[in-house]
Amino acid sequence: MHLLRATPAMLVATLAACGxxxxxxxxxxxxxxxxxxxxxxxxxxxxxxxxxGRLPAARARLEASLASDPDTIAALNDxxxxxxxxxxxxxxxxxxxxxxxxxxxxxxxxxxVNLGELYAVDGYLTAAxxxxxxxxxxxxxxxxxxxxxxxxxxxxGDRAGAAAALREALESDxxxxxxxxxxxxxxxxxxxxxxxxADAMGDATTADARWRELARGRFQxxxxxxxxxxxxx
Numbered sequence: 305m306h307l308l309r310a311t312p313a314m315l316v317a318t319l320a321a322c323g324x325x326x327x328x329x330x331x332x333x334x335x336x337x338x339x340x341x342x343x344x345x346x347x348x349x350x351x352x353x354x355x356x357g358r359l360p361a362a363r364a365r366l367e368a369s370l371a372s373d374p375d376t377i378a379a380l381n382d383x384x385x386x387x388x389x390x391x392x393x394x395x396x397x398x399x400x401x402x403x404x405x406x407x408x409x410x411x412x413x414x415x416x417v418n419l420g421e422l423y424a425v426d427g428y429l430t431a432a433x434x435x436x437x438x439x440x441x442x443x444x445x446x447x448x449x450x451x452x453x454x455x456x457x458x459x460x461g462d463r464a465g466a467a468a469a470l471r472e473a474l475e476s477d478x479x480x481x482x483x484x485x486x487x488x489x490x491x492x493x494x495x496x497x498x499x500x501x502a503d504a505m506g507d508a509t510t511a512d513a514r515w516r517e518l519a520r521g522r523f524q525x526x527x528x529x530x531x532x533x534x535x536x537x
Contacts, residue, residue, distance in 0.1 A: 332427030333425070333427050335524075335525060336424070336427050336523055336525065337424050337425075337432075337523065337525040337526060338421065338492065338526075339420065339432070339459075339493060340417075340451060340486050340487070341385045341388060341389075341417070341487040342417040342418060342486065343381070343382050343414065343485060343487055344377070344378035344379075344382055344403075344410060344411045345379065345382055348365075348366075348369075348378065349365045350362040350366045350382060351382075355487065359386050359389055359390060362382075366382055367383065378410075380399050380407075380411075381403045381411055381414050383399055384396040384397075384415070384418060388418065388422065388489055393426075396422060400418055400419050409443060413439045413442040413443055414439075414448070416435050416442070417435070417436060417448050417452055419435045420433070420434075420435035420436040420452060420456075423435060424459075429456065429459070429460060432456060436449050437449075437453070446476065447473040447474075447476040447482045450470070450473035450476065451470070451483065454467075454469035455496055455497060457469055458500060458529050459525045459526055461529070461532065463532075466500065467504070470501070471504070483497070490523070491521075492523055495518045495521065496514075496518055496526055498510070498514050499511050499515050499518060499533070512534070515531075518530035
């Protein structure tokens with residue numbers, strides 16, 4: 305007997321029927337160190353809505369895309385990002401697992417970055433690193449995994465590792481286009497990346513302002529990282 309595999313459209317319908325409940329917090333959530341999210345179709349029709357926080361509109365566009373063509377796996381990844389932005393992490397993981405199963409290299413890389421983000425949000429930083437390293441192994445020329453690895457290393461107090469990963473990301477992203485196409489679940493993630501990049505560019509004034517703002521943020525690991533930069537420039 306053959307088992308019927310759920311299509312992306314079936315998955316989306318099932319998840320939508322579950323409503324918008326938030327999942328229970330991970331027992332490790334106190335160690336949360338959120339990073340960034342990667343869009344598989346940064347030029348897609350829902351990108352502007354995602355970046356502006358218009359999540360219902362973004363979901364409507366992505367779900368319409370999947371309804372018309374269930375093989376648009378990039379839309380499935382980006383829909384998972386929209387769920388993550390609402391802290392519907394279990395729903396996001398289900399979609400990302402499907403992307404890993406059915407997507408091409410570009411979609412798989414984005415999904416691994418986003419799964420790394422979810423592990424980092426849950427406080428499982430070693431698992432987050434493993435997913436990001438796997439993402440980088442798919443295509444080391446893409447800067448998104450390196451940006452995420454830089455943020456993760458910095459959150460863990462590995463200043464040298466963060467600097468090395470950031471240099472690699474900036475070298476691959478000289479125009480800054482990939483950095484502008486990233487998505488962020490929380491404002492602190494953007495602050496963290498902006499601060500690291502400003503430091504790397506020698507913009508001490510901007511870096512100092514971003515570190516001070518991050519030090520007042522809600523995530524202890526990121527606030528501690530910011531404080532280290534302020535105390536040990």
